[in-house]
Amino acid sequence: GAGVSQSPSNKVTEKGKDVELRCDPISGHTALYWYRQSLGQGLEFLIYFQGNSAPDKSGLPSDRFSAERTGGSVSTLTIQRTQQEDSAVYLCASSHRVPGANVLTFGAGSRLTVL
Amino acid sequence: AQRVTQPEKLLSVFKGAPVELKCNYSYSGSPELFWYVQYSRQRLQLLLRHISRESIKGFTADLNKGETSFHLKKPFAQEEDSAMYYCARSTSGTYKYIFGTGTRLKVLA
Helix, strand or coil: CCCCEEECCEEEECCCCCEEEEEECCCCCCEEEEEEEECCCEEEEEEEEECCEEEECCCCCCCCEEEEECCCCCEEEEECCCCHHHCEEEEEEEECCCCCCCCCEECCCEEEEEC | CCCEECCCCEEEEECCCCEEECCEECCCCCEEEEEEEECCCCCCEEEEEHHHCCCECCEEECCECCCCECCEEECCCCHHHCEEEEEEEEECCCCCEEECCCEEEEEEC
16 A cells, blocks of 8 residues: 555543554565554554564564454454543554664554443 | 653743753664654654654754763753653664653743
């Protein structure tokens, strides 16, 4: 596609429910990133994919968070048993790595509200 | 561990005044430094990168390896510069990409 697409754009859920957030990166971009953006916390790194593998999952806040990427394209971030502190904007970005200039293209984000 | 520090959460300046947004990074490997900007109701986007040594919208940033800094500067701030600014680093040879906590710039009329 022309840009990075994320869905849903807004999600309101009840505490304890599971949610899935989807990211459709720019076609051909090999790297895909997930970040969490919340007030006062800036952009918190969650996980990145190189192709379908995730070399670094160190940013995932707890084992309730998981992510996968299939076919080197679409990625899904899953949050199980959501808590109120999970409320944030979840941003996805992708890049076609150019040596010395790895530039990220961001999606519009998925705003998650946990009641 | 890679770290990016932006000490100021909010910076307010008057239109026409110089502005400097600070960024310091932890030294490891061969860092690649970037500034990203998010205007109100817009997506986060690249502003500039150290390797290009370019000036975008009047902004420049110089990589100072001795001080491990990559401060963003503009000699004369404009109201349309009001936005959230994030400093970021990547490391050559990896895909990992870390952002600072961001600085909100408000340019007052």
